[in-house]
Amino acid sequence: MIKVENLHKSFGETKVLKGISTTFEQGKTNLIIGQSGSGKTVFLKNLIGLFEPNEGNIFYDQQKYGDLSTSNRTELRKKIGMVFQGGALFDSMTVEENVMFPLKMFTKKSNAEMLHRVHEVLERVNLNEANQKYPAEISGGMQKRVSIARAIVNYPKFLFCDEPNSGLDPRTATVIDKLIQEITKENNITTVINTHDMNSVFEIGEKIIYLQDGILAWEGTKDEIHHSNNKDLSDFVYSSNLFRKVRQAYQKGL
Ligand SMILES: Nc1ncnc2c1ncn2[C@@H]1O[C@H](COP(=O)(O)OP(=O)(O)OP(=O)(O)O)[C@@H](O)[C@H]1O
Incomplete structure:
Protein backbone atom coordinates (compact mmCIF):
# COMPACT_ATOMS: atom_id res chain seq x y z
CA MET A 1 0.00 0.00 0.00
CA ILE A 80 10.45 -1.23 -6.33
CA GLY A 81 10.07 -2.48 -9.91
CA MET A 82 9.89 -0.01 -12.76
CA VAL A 83 8.63 -0.39 -16.32
CA PHE A 84 9.97 2.62 -18.18
CA GLN A 85 8.31 4.30 -21.13
CA GLY A 86 9.86 2.74 -24.24
CA GLY A 87 11.18 -0.21 -22.23
CA ALA A 88 14.64 1.29 -21.50
CA LEU A 89 16.40 -2.01 -22.15
CA PHE A 90 20.18 -2.16 -22.48
CA ASP A 91 20.84 -2.56 -26.22
CA SER A 92 24.16 -4.32 -25.73
CA MET A 93 22.71 -6.99 -23.44
CA THR A 94 20.66 -10.03 -24.40
CA VAL A 95 17.12 -10.45 -23.10
CA GLU A 96 18.44 -12.80 -20.42
CA GLU A 97 21.17 -10.37 -19.35
CA ASN A 98 18.71 -7.47 -19.22
CA VAL A 99 16.38 -9.39 -16.92
CA MET A 100 19.26 -10.60 -14.76
CA PHE A 101 20.56 -7.07 -14.24
CA PRO A 102 18.58 -6.20 -11.04
CA LEU A 103 19.53 -9.54 -9.48
CA LYS A 104 23.22 -8.81 -10.11
CA MET A 105 22.80 -5.30 -8.72
CA PHE A 106 20.75 -6.05 -5.63
CA THR A 107 21.29 -9.68 -4.62
CA LYS A 108 24.09 -12.09 -3.84
CA LYS A 109 22.50 -15.04 -5.64
CA SER A 110 24.70 -17.52 -7.50
CA ASN A 111 24.69 -17.49 -11.28
CA ALA A 112 22.61 -20.68 -11.36
CA GLU A 113 20.04 -19.21 -8.95
CA MET A 114 19.82 -16.00 -10.97
CA LEU A 115 19.38 -17.90 -14.22
CA HIS A 116 16.67 -20.02 -12.66
CA ARG A 117 14.72 -16.93 -11.58
CA VAL A 118 15.29 -15.19 -14.94
CA HIS A 119 13.90 -18.19 -16.81
CA GLU A 120 10.95 -18.33 -14.42
CA VAL A 121 9.92 -14.69 -15.07
CA LEU A 122 10.59 -14.89 -18.80
CA GLU A 123 8.30 -17.89 -18.90
CA ARG A 124 5.71 -15.92 -16.91
CA VAL A 125 5.67 -13.19 -19.56
CA ASN A 126 5.59 -15.85 -22.33
CA LEU A 127 9.02 -15.05 -23.67
CA ASN A 128 11.20 -18.10 -23.19
CA GLU A 129 12.11 -18.36 -26.87
CA ALA A 130 13.94 -15.01 -27.02
CA ASN A 131 16.47 -15.37 -24.18
CA GLN A 132 19.59 -14.97 -26.30
CA LYS A 133 18.25 -12.22 -28.55
CA TYR A 134 19.15 -8.54 -28.31
CA PRO A 135 16.43 -5.87 -27.87
CA ALA A 136 16.84 -4.70 -31.48
CA GLU A 137 16.00 -8.22 -32.68
CA ILE A 138 12.57 -8.42 -31.00
CA SER A 139 9.26 -6.56 -31.46
CA GLY A 140 8.09 -3.60 -29.36
CA GLY A 141 5.55 -5.79 -27.56
CA MET A 142 8.25 -8.32 -26.73
CA GLN A 143 10.52 -5.54 -25.48
CA LYS A 144 7.74 -4.43 -23.13
CA ARG A 145 7.43 -7.98 -21.84
CA VAL A 146 11.18 -8.10 -21.21
CA SER A 147 10.85 -4.81 -19.37
CA ILE A 148 8.05 -6.26 -17.22
CA ALA A 149 10.10 -9.40 -16.54
CA ARG A 150 13.04 -7.23 -15.46
CA ALA A 151 10.76 -5.15 -13.22
CA ILE A 152 9.41 -8.19 -11.36
CA VAL A 153 12.50 -10.41 -11.27
CA ASN A 154 13.50 -9.31 -7.76
CA TYR A 155 10.00 -9.82 -6.25
CA ASP A 223 -17.21 2.03 -13.45
CA GLU A 224 -17.55 5.22 -11.41
CA ILE A 225 -16.10 7.25 -14.29
CA HIS A 226 -19.25 6.55 -16.33
CA HIS A 227 -21.40 8.09 -13.59
CA SER A 228 -19.15 10.98 -12.69
CA ASN A 229 -20.47 14.54 -12.91
CA ASN A 230 -16.98 15.97 -13.15
CA LYS A 231 -17.16 17.77 -16.49
CA ASP A 232 -13.39 18.13 -16.96
CA LEU A 233 -12.91 14.41 -16.32
CA SER A 234 -15.70 13.54 -18.77
CA ASP A 235 -14.34 15.90 -21.43
CA PHE A 236 -10.94 14.29 -21.01
CA VAL A 237 -11.98 10.63 -20.90
CA TYR A 238 -14.71 10.88 -23.55
CA SER A 239 -12.85 13.10 -25.98
CA SER A 240 -13.13 10.40 -28.66
CA ASN A 241 -16.37 9.39 -30.36
CA LEU A 242 -15.76 5.77 -29.51
CA PHE A 243 -15.61 6.37 -25.76
CA ARG A 244 -18.69 8.64 -25.87
CA LYS A 245 -20.55 5.68 -27.37
CA VAL A 246 -19.14 3.36 -24.70
CA ARG A 247 -20.51 5.71 -22.03
CA GLN A 248 -23.95 5.92 -23.65
CA ALA A 249 -24.12 2.12 -23.88
CA TYR A 250 -23.00 1.76 -20.26
CA GLN A 251 -25.58 4.26 -19.00
CA LYS A 252 -28.31 2.44 -20.92
CA GLY A 253 -27.18 -0.76 -19.19
CA LEU A 254 -26.07 -2.44 -22.43
N1 LIG B 1 12.63 18.96 -13.87
C1 LIG B 1 11.72 19.91 -14.10
N2 LIG B 1 12.03 21.22 -13.94
C2 LIG B 1 11.11 22.17 -14.14
N3 LIG B 1 9.83 21.94 -14.52
C3 LIG B 1 9.47 20.67 -14.71
C4 LIG B 1 10.38 19.59 -14.51
N4 LIG B 1 9.74 18.43 -14.75
C5 LIG B 1 8.47 18.78 -15.11
N5 LIG B 1 8.32 20.11 -15.07
C6 LIG B 1 7.08 20.83 -15.37
O1 LIG B 1 6.04 20.25 -14.64
C7 LIG B 1 4.82 20.29 -15.39
C8 LIG B 1 4.18 18.91 -15.39
O2 LIG B 1 5.01 18.04 -16.15
P1 LIG B 1 4.78 16.48 -16.25
O3 LIG B 1 5.87 15.94 -17.12
O4 LIG B 1 4.62 15.90 -14.91
O5 LIG B 1 3.39 16.40 -17.02
P2 LIG B 1 2.63 15.10 -17.54
O6 LIG B 1 1.25 15.18 -17.00
O7 LIG B 1 3.42 13.87 -17.24
O8 LIG B 1 2.61 15.37 -19.09
P3 LIG B 1 2.66 14.33 -20.32
O9 LIG B 1 1.33 13.64 -20.33
O10 LIG B 1 2.83 15.21 -21.51
O11 LIG B 1 3.81 13.40 -20.10
C9 LIG B 1 5.16 20.80 -16.77
O12 LIG B 1 4.81 22.16 -16.85
C10 LIG B 1 6.65 20.65 -16.83
O13 LIG B 1 7.24 21.65 -17.64
Whole structure:
Protein backbone atom coordinates (compact mmCIF):
# COMPACT_ATOMS: atom_id res chain seq x y z
CA MET A 1 0.00 0.00 0.00
CA ILE A 2 1.18 3.51 -0.76
CA LYS A 3 -0.34 6.46 1.03
CA VAL A 4 0.30 9.98 -0.23
CA GLU A 5 -0.39 12.93 2.06
CA ASN A 6 -0.59 16.52 0.87
CA LEU A 7 2.23 16.21 -1.66
CA HIS A 8 3.64 19.44 -3.06
CA LYS A 9 6.37 19.77 -5.67
CA SER A 10 7.68 22.99 -7.17
CA PHE A 11 10.49 23.88 -9.52
CA GLY A 12 11.62 27.37 -8.58
CA GLU A 13 8.50 29.51 -8.57
CA THR A 14 6.52 26.97 -10.61
CA LYS A 15 4.18 24.89 -8.49
CA VAL A 16 3.59 21.59 -10.28
CA LEU A 17 1.95 19.41 -7.58
CA LYS A 18 -0.35 21.33 -5.27
CA GLY A 19 -1.27 19.11 -2.35
CA ILE A 20 -2.08 15.59 -3.60
CA SER A 21 -3.48 13.05 -1.13
CA THR A 22 -4.50 9.53 -2.09
CA THR A 23 -4.00 5.83 -1.35
CA PHE A 24 -2.91 3.08 -3.71
CA GLU A 25 -3.90 -0.32 -2.42
CA GLN A 26 -1.94 -3.56 -2.56
CA GLY A 27 -2.98 -6.06 -5.23
CA LYS A 28 -4.63 -3.39 -7.34
CA THR A 29 -3.82 -1.67 -10.62
CA ASN A 30 -3.88 2.04 -9.84
CA LEU A 31 -3.87 4.42 -12.81
CA ILE A 32 -2.83 8.06 -13.04
CA ILE A 33 -4.48 9.98 -15.87
CA GLY A 34 -4.64 13.63 -16.86
CA GLN A 35 -3.90 16.07 -19.64
CA SER A 36 -0.39 16.62 -20.87
CA GLY A 37 1.42 18.84 -18.36
CA SER A 38 -0.97 18.05 -15.47
CA GLY A 39 1.90 16.64 -13.39
CA LYS A 40 1.62 12.85 -13.85
CA THR A 41 5.31 12.24 -14.50
CA VAL A 42 6.40 14.57 -11.70
CA PHE A 43 4.03 12.71 -9.36
CA LEU A 44 5.38 9.32 -10.45
CA LYS A 45 8.97 10.54 -10.00
CA ASN A 46 8.11 11.58 -6.44
CA LEU A 47 6.65 8.12 -5.82
CA ILE A 48 9.79 6.33 -6.99
CA GLY A 49 12.08 8.66 -5.06
CA LEU A 50 13.61 10.47 -8.05
CA PHE A 51 12.21 13.78 -6.80
CA GLU A 52 12.03 14.94 -3.21
CA PRO A 53 8.69 16.63 -2.39
CA ASN A 54 8.73 20.21 -1.05
CA GLU A 55 5.96 19.32 1.36
CA GLY A 56 3.91 16.26 2.27
CA ASN A 57 4.60 12.61 2.95
CA ILE A 58 4.65 9.29 1.16
CA PHE A 59 4.15 6.08 3.15
CA TYR A 60 5.16 2.69 1.72
CA ASP A 61 3.43 0.02 3.82
CA GLN A 62 3.45 2.38 6.83
CA GLN A 63 7.09 3.42 6.29
CA LYS A 64 7.32 7.18 5.96
CA TYR A 65 9.80 7.87 3.15
CA GLY A 66 10.95 11.20 4.60
CA ASP A 67 11.96 9.48 7.86
CA LEU A 68 13.99 6.68 6.27
CA SER A 69 17.77 6.63 6.59
CA THR A 70 19.84 6.41 3.40
CA SER A 71 20.36 2.68 3.90
CA ASN A 72 16.64 2.09 4.52
CA ARG A 73 15.85 4.08 1.36
CA THR A 74 18.21 1.77 -0.53
CA GLU A 75 16.41 -1.23 0.95
CA LEU A 76 13.06 0.24 -0.11
CA ARG A 77 14.35 0.81 -3.66
CA LYS A 78 15.09 -2.91 -3.91
CA LYS A 79 11.37 -3.52 -3.44
CA ILE A 80 10.45 -1.23 -6.33
CA GLY A 81 10.07 -2.48 -9.91
CA MET A 82 9.89 -0.01 -12.76
CA VAL A 83 8.63 -0.39 -16.32
CA PHE A 84 9.97 2.62 -18.18
CA GLN A 85 8.31 4.30 -21.13
CA GLY A 86 9.86 2.74 -24.24
CA GLY A 87 11.18 -0.21 -22.23
CA ALA A 88 14.64 1.29 -21.50
CA LEU A 89 16.40 -2.01 -22.15
CA PHE A 90 20.18 -2.16 -22.48
CA ASP A 91 20.84 -2.56 -26.22
CA SER A 92 24.16 -4.32 -25.73
CA MET A 93 22.71 -6.99 -23.44
CA THR A 94 20.66 -10.03 -24.40
CA VAL A 95 17.12 -10.45 -23.10
CA GLU A 96 18.44 -12.80 -20.42
CA GLU A 97 21.17 -10.37 -19.35
CA ASN A 98 18.71 -7.47 -19.22
CA VAL A 99 16.38 -9.39 -16.92
CA MET A 100 19.26 -10.60 -14.76
CA PHE A 101 20.56 -7.07 -14.24
CA PRO A 102 18.58 -6.20 -11.04
CA LEU A 103 19.53 -9.54 -9.48
CA LYS A 104 23.22 -8.81 -10.11
CA MET A 105 22.80 -5.30 -8.72
CA PHE A 106 20.75 -6.05 -5.63
CA THR A 107 21.29 -9.68 -4.62
CA LYS A 108 24.09 -12.09 -3.84
CA LYS A 109 22.50 -15.04 -5.64
CA SER A 110 24.70 -17.52 -7.50
CA ASN A 111 24.69 -17.49 -11.28
CA ALA A 112 22.61 -20.68 -11.36
CA GLU A 113 20.04 -19.21 -8.95
CA MET A 114 19.82 -16.00 -10.97
CA LEU A 115 19.38 -17.90 -14.22
CA HIS A 116 16.67 -20.02 -12.66
CA ARG A 117 14.72 -16.93 -11.58
CA VAL A 118 15.29 -15.19 -14.94
CA HIS A 119 13.90 -18.19 -16.81
CA GLU A 120 10.95 -18.33 -14.42
CA VAL A 121 9.92 -14.69 -15.07
CA LEU A 122 10.59 -14.89 -18.80
CA GLU A 123 8.30 -17.89 -18.90
CA ARG A 124 5.71 -15.92 -16.91
CA VAL A 125 5.67 -13.19 -19.56
CA ASN A 126 5.59 -15.85 -22.33
CA LEU A 127 9.02 -15.05 -23.67
CA ASN A 128 11.20 -18.10 -23.19
CA GLU A 129 12.11 -18.36 -26.87
CA ALA A 130 13.94 -15.01 -27.02
CA ASN A 131 16.47 -15.37 -24.18
CA GLN A 132 19.59 -14.97 -26.30
CA LYS A 133 18.25 -12.22 -28.55
CA TYR A 134 19.15 -8.54 -28.31
CA PRO A 135 16.43 -5.87 -27.87
CA ALA A 136 16.84 -4.70 -31.48
CA GLU A 137 16.00 -8.22 -32.68
CA ILE A 138 12.57 -8.42 -31.00
CA SER A 139 9.26 -6.56 -31.46
CA GLY A 140 8.09 -3.60 -29.36
CA GLY A 141 5.55 -5.79 -27.56
CA MET A 142 8.25 -8.32 -26.73
CA GLN A 143 10.52 -5.54 -25.48
CA LYS A 144 7.74 -4.43 -23.13
CA ARG A 145 7.43 -7.98 -21.84
CA VAL A 146 11.18 -8.10 -21.21
CA SER A 147 10.85 -4.81 -19.37
CA ILE A 148 8.05 -6.26 -17.22
CA ALA A 149 10.10 -9.40 -16.54
CA ARG A 150 13.04 -7.23 -15.46
CA ALA A 151 10.76 -5.15 -13.22
CA ILE A 152 9.41 -8.19 -11.36
CA VAL A 153 12.50 -10.41 -11.27
CA ASN A 154 13.50 -9.31 -7.76
CA TYR A 155 10.00 -9.82 -6.25
CA PRO A 156 8.96 -6.15 -5.95
CA LYS A 157 6.25 -5.02 -3.54
CA PHE A 158 5.67 -1.88 -5.58
CA LEU A 159 5.52 -1.71 -9.37
CA PHE A 160 5.54 1.56 -11.30
CA CYS A 161 4.82 1.69 -15.02
CA ASP A 162 5.30 4.83 -17.09
CA GLU A 163 3.16 4.67 -20.23
CA PRO A 164 3.58 0.89 -20.63
CA ASN A 165 1.51 0.89 -23.84
CA SER A 166 3.16 3.71 -25.70
CA GLY A 167 4.06 2.71 -29.24
CA LEU A 168 2.07 -0.55 -29.17
CA ASP A 169 -0.87 -1.53 -31.37
CA PRO A 170 -4.20 -1.77 -29.49
CA ARG A 171 -4.22 -5.56 -29.33
CA THR A 172 -0.68 -5.84 -27.98
CA ALA A 173 -1.44 -2.99 -25.58
CA THR A 174 -4.36 -4.99 -24.16
CA VAL A 175 -2.13 -8.06 -23.73
CA ILE A 176 0.43 -5.95 -21.83
CA ASP A 177 -2.31 -4.40 -19.65
CA LYS A 178 -3.71 -7.80 -18.76
CA LEU A 179 -0.23 -9.13 -18.01
CA ILE A 180 0.48 -6.27 -15.62
CA GLN A 181 -2.88 -6.78 -13.91
CA GLU A 182 -2.38 -10.55 -13.55
CA ILE A 183 1.12 -10.12 -12.15
CA THR A 184 -0.21 -7.50 -9.71
CA LYS A 185 -2.82 -9.96 -8.41
CA GLU A 186 -0.58 -13.05 -8.36
CA ASN A 187 2.10 -11.32 -6.33
CA ASN A 188 -0.11 -8.90 -4.38
CA ILE A 189 1.91 -5.93 -5.62
CA THR A 190 0.91 -2.27 -5.31
CA THR A 191 0.97 -1.19 -8.96
CA VAL A 192 0.82 2.41 -10.17
CA ILE A 193 0.55 3.11 -13.89
CA ASN A 194 0.91 6.45 -15.61
CA THR A 195 -1.14 6.29 -18.81
CA HIS A 196 -2.72 8.19 -21.69
CA ASP A 197 -4.50 5.07 -22.88
CA MET A 198 -8.26 5.17 -22.24
CA ASN A 199 -8.49 1.49 -23.17
CA SER A 200 -6.29 0.76 -20.15
CA VAL A 201 -8.58 2.85 -17.96
CA PHE A 202 -11.59 0.72 -18.87
CA GLU A 203 -9.72 -2.61 -19.01
CA ILE A 204 -7.69 -2.54 -15.80
CA GLY A 205 -8.54 0.69 -13.91
CA GLU A 206 -9.31 -0.62 -10.44
CA LYS A 207 -8.48 2.79 -9.07
CA ILE A 208 -7.99 5.85 -11.22
CA ILE A 209 -6.79 9.25 -10.14
CA TYR A 210 -7.31 12.19 -12.46
CA LEU A 211 -4.79 15.02 -12.14
CA GLN A 212 -5.63 18.48 -13.34
CA ASP A 213 -3.06 21.23 -13.15
CA GLY A 214 -1.27 19.55 -10.23
CA ILE A 215 -4.41 18.86 -8.22
CA LEU A 216 -6.17 15.54 -7.72
CA ALA A 217 -9.46 16.51 -9.34
CA TRP A 218 -11.18 13.11 -9.20
CA GLU A 219 -10.58 9.54 -8.04
CA GLY A 220 -12.61 6.37 -8.37
CA THR A 221 -13.02 3.10 -10.27
CA LYS A 222 -13.48 2.58 -14.01
CA ASP A 223 -17.21 2.03 -13.45
CA GLU A 224 -17.55 5.22 -11.41
CA ILE A 225 -16.10 7.25 -14.29
CA HIS A 226 -19.25 6.55 -16.33
CA HIS A 227 -21.40 8.09 -13.59
CA SER A 228 -19.15 10.98 -12.69
CA ASN A 229 -20.47 14.54 -12.91
CA ASN A 230 -16.98 15.97 -13.15
CA LYS A 231 -17.16 17.77 -16.49
CA ASP A 232 -13.39 18.13 -16.96
CA LEU A 233 -12.91 14.41 -16.32
CA SER A 234 -15.70 13.54 -18.77
CA ASP A 235 -14.34 15.90 -21.43
CA PHE A 236 -10.94 14.29 -21.01
CA VAL A 237 -11.98 10.63 -20.90
CA TYR A 238 -14.71 10.88 -23.55
CA SER A 239 -12.85 13.10 -25.98
CA SER A 240 -13.13 10.40 -28.66
CA ASN A 241 -16.37 9.39 -30.36
CA LEU A 242 -15.76 5.77 -29.51
CA PHE A 243 -15.61 6.37 -25.76
CA ARG A 244 -18.69 8.64 -25.87
CA LYS A 245 -20.55 5.68 -27.37
CA VAL A 246 -19.14 3.36 -24.70
CA ARG A 247 -20.51 5.71 -22.03
CA GLN A 248 -23.95 5.92 -23.65
CA ALA A 249 -24.12 2.12 -23.88
CA TYR A 250 -23.00 1.76 -20.26
CA GLN A 251 -25.58 4.26 -19.00
CA LYS A 252 -28.31 2.44 -20.92
CA GLY A 253 -27.18 -0.76 -19.19
CA LEU A 254 -26.07 -2.44 -22.43
N1 LIG B 1 12.63 18.96 -13.87
C1 LIG B 1 11.72 19.91 -14.10
N2 LIG B 1 12.03 21.22 -13.94
C2 LIG B 1 11.11 22.17 -14.14
N3 LIG B 1 9.83 21.94 -14.52
C3 LIG B 1 9.47 20.67 -14.71
C4 LIG B 1 10.38 19.59 -14.51
N4 LIG B 1 9.74 18.43 -14.75
C5 LIG B 1 8.47 18.78 -15.11
N5 LIG B 1 8.32 20.11 -15.07
C6 LIG B 1 7.08 20.83 -15.37
O1 LIG B 1 6.04 20.25 -14.64
C7 LIG B 1 4.82 20.29 -15.39
C8 LIG B 1 4.18 18.91 -15.39
O2 LIG B 1 5.01 18.04 -16.15
P1 LIG B 1 4.78 16.48 -16.25
O3 LIG B 1 5.87 15.94 -17.12
O4 LIG B 1 4.62 15.90 -14.91
O5 LIG B 1 3.39 16.40 -17.02
P2 LIG B 1 2.63 15.10 -17.54
O6 LIG B 1 1.25 15.18 -17.00
O7 LIG B 1 3.42 13.87 -17.24
O8 LIG B 1 2.61 15.37 -19.09
P3 LIG B 1 2.66 14.33 -20.32
O9 LIG B 1 1.33 13.64 -20.33
O10 LIG B 1 2.83 15.21 -21.51
O11 LIG B 1 3.81 13.40 -20.10
C9 LIG B 1 5.16 20.80 -16.77
O12 LIG B 1 4.81 22.16 -16.85
C10 LIG B 1 6.65 20.65 -16.83
O13 LIG B 1 7.24 21.65 -17.64
